[in-house]
Amino acid sequence: MSFPIGGIMPVGMGAVTGVAGATEGVAQAQRADGFSAVLSATFDKLQGTQAASDQLAAQAATGDLKDVHDYMIARNEASLATEMVVTFKNKAVEAFNEIMRMPV
Incomplete structure (x- = not known):
């Protein structure tokens, strides 16, 4: 049995969920x-x-964002999450293709 490792919760980012929240939902x-x-x-x-x-x-484009760091952290988190999901999808397709090549 594996246990997901929770991420460091961001400080002062009410709208952005942290990595720990994502792993809890997946678990x-x-x-x-x-x-x-x-x-x-x-x-x-x-x-x-x-x-x-x-x-x-x-918010950053309209000038309503008080701290640009919030946006940079959220953008990097979204980028990494997208990269992880694409990698996961590619590995799943690769595994499916490998199973389909197996002789019966």
Whole structure:
């Protein structure tokens, strides 16, 4: 049994969820329905992370953002989350193709 490692919670970022929050949602989904629930929860968390980053970007563009560090952290978090999900998808497709090549 593996235990997810929680991330460092950001300080002063009400709209942005931290990595620890994402792993908690994925862990709950994993207990519920397995692979499809984990995949669904991962995409939901990715969408939420990107939406928070977009919201902070809009605030930065209009001059409403008080601290640019909040946006930079959110943008990097969204970028890393996207990269992780794409890598996960590529490995899943690779594994599926490998299974399909197995002789029966």
